């Protein structure tokens with residue numbers, strides 16, 4: 001462990017969010033900490049000291065807080081990235097939001113509430129297999145780099161996962177068991193039996209299993225939430241030096257990757273990386289036992305994109321497995337295809353980074369667009385497209401609207417179309433009508449958004465009466481009641497009508 005890491009736990013956080021916790025907890029939740037106003041009774045030094053000692057004995061409950069992480073689009077390089085090639089990914093404005101509620105001390109339970117997938121489950125903290133996870137040969141720490149799941153630990157949580165959603169159809173149960181397993185694996189690795197009882201409630205505006213990295217956003221939210229609860233993160237706060245912020249974000253990303261491994265088996269890590277860090281990245285993981293190479297693209301251009309969801313569910317794990325098998329059967333040929341995808345990605349980066357690249361210029365966009373088309377063709381040859389994705393291409397190409405490729409794992413999910421400049425509104429309207437008639441869903445989204453964010457405590461100013469008292473408290477009830485994506489965005493959204501909303505804080509990793 002480096003000195004930095006020691007400071008991260010024992011020292012630096014005193015100046016960051018941690019010290020805010022105590023302050024905010026005292027002022028908003030009032031008496032959670034006992035009598036916080038030590039100056040009013042005037043009983044002299046002795047009673048003051050005694051009071052402080054009394055206060056120290058009770059460990060204050062954390063306020064309810066929230067974390068949020070963005071989805072992503074892969075601009076080039078999906079699948080190839082699993083095999084050590086480069087990929088470019090950008091975060092999008094669709095996000096997941098996780099509300100963390102600490103329970104009173106007597107409640108020794110941990111609950112996952114995921115209403116989007118109709119999943120709710122509670123475990124008794126004292127009945128979890130802590131001894132297996134804390135055995136010296138198994139114990140992992142918040143700063144460790146974990147690059148593979150430990151089969152003994154996976155086996156230790158199986159009895160707890162087995163009981164989840166009994167009575168639900170097999171397909172649904174599998175998703176619920178996966179959610180339970182990934183959570184328990186991370187919770188038991190990072191936490192300890194003295195962890196407070198709590199409830200994790202998640203809502204997301206990202207379509208599930210559509211290639212926009214929904215699972216990675218949950219992984220990032222869970223990782224950030226647990227590391228915050230463990231008080232192992234400093235910040236985010238405005239004066240934080242970028243290198244310190246980057247260390248925090250790196251820690252969140254490491255554990256998010258563990259969560260993703262549980263969901264997918266063999267993720268590249270690009271999704272959780274761009275979701276944690278935000279904006280856009282060039283990502284490559286040549287050696288799975290080492291951290292990936294991540295190049296932030298802070299000036300990623302605002303490409304005019306049309307994002308279309310085929311509304312055809314797919315499984316990332318299944319599509320990744322398909323490519324692995326194909327590579328096993330035809331190593332040289334598939335190896336060449338993956339090399340070609342790598343070339344597409346590096347060429348796209350070269351174009352985007354040119355001084356004369358201009359998102360309004362047909363020439364600039366055509367360069368990137370042609371590369372996207374080639375990338376799609378290569379993905380088709382790997383067998384990960386879908387007739388519904390090909391139909392989007394057909395419609396877009398017929399009208400000469402732009403350049404289209406699938407994004408994410410394929411096999412359904414989403415496509416992105418880079419729009420040709422100057423395409424008439426009439427043509428776009430016609431395309432949109434046709435897509436709607438055929439059951440597609442169009443998404444308006446912005447590229448290159450903020451990464452993981454924290455709302456501590458879960459209180460937001462929303463232009464209503466409560467603003468005078470500091471804002472509206474987000475609690476379980478109003479969070480669950482918010483209607484649809486718009487309701488969630490209106491209640492807790494990172495971006496309000498007038499840009500970033502006061503309250504949400506992000507690690508300032510950009511420099």
Ligand SMILES: Nc1ncnc2c1ncn2[C@@H]1O[C@H](COP(=O)(O)OP(=O)(O)O)[C@@H](O)[C@H]1O
Nearest residue numbers: 114116175204208209210211212213214215316
């Ligand atoms: N809103 C959500 N609530 C709960 N779990 C979710 C949600 N969105 C995604 N997930 C989890 O992520 C999985 C989908 O991940 P994945 O197949 O990688 O698709 P995507 O391309 O969206 O990342 C789901 O099966 C579920 O386990």
Ligand SMILES: C[C@@](O)(CCOP(=O)(O)O)CC(=O)O
Nearest residue numbers: 079211213267268316408409
């Ligand atoms: C196919 C892949 O490159 C991207 C998968 O993205 P998604 O899960 O479909 O959002 C897999 C990976 O990078 O882990």
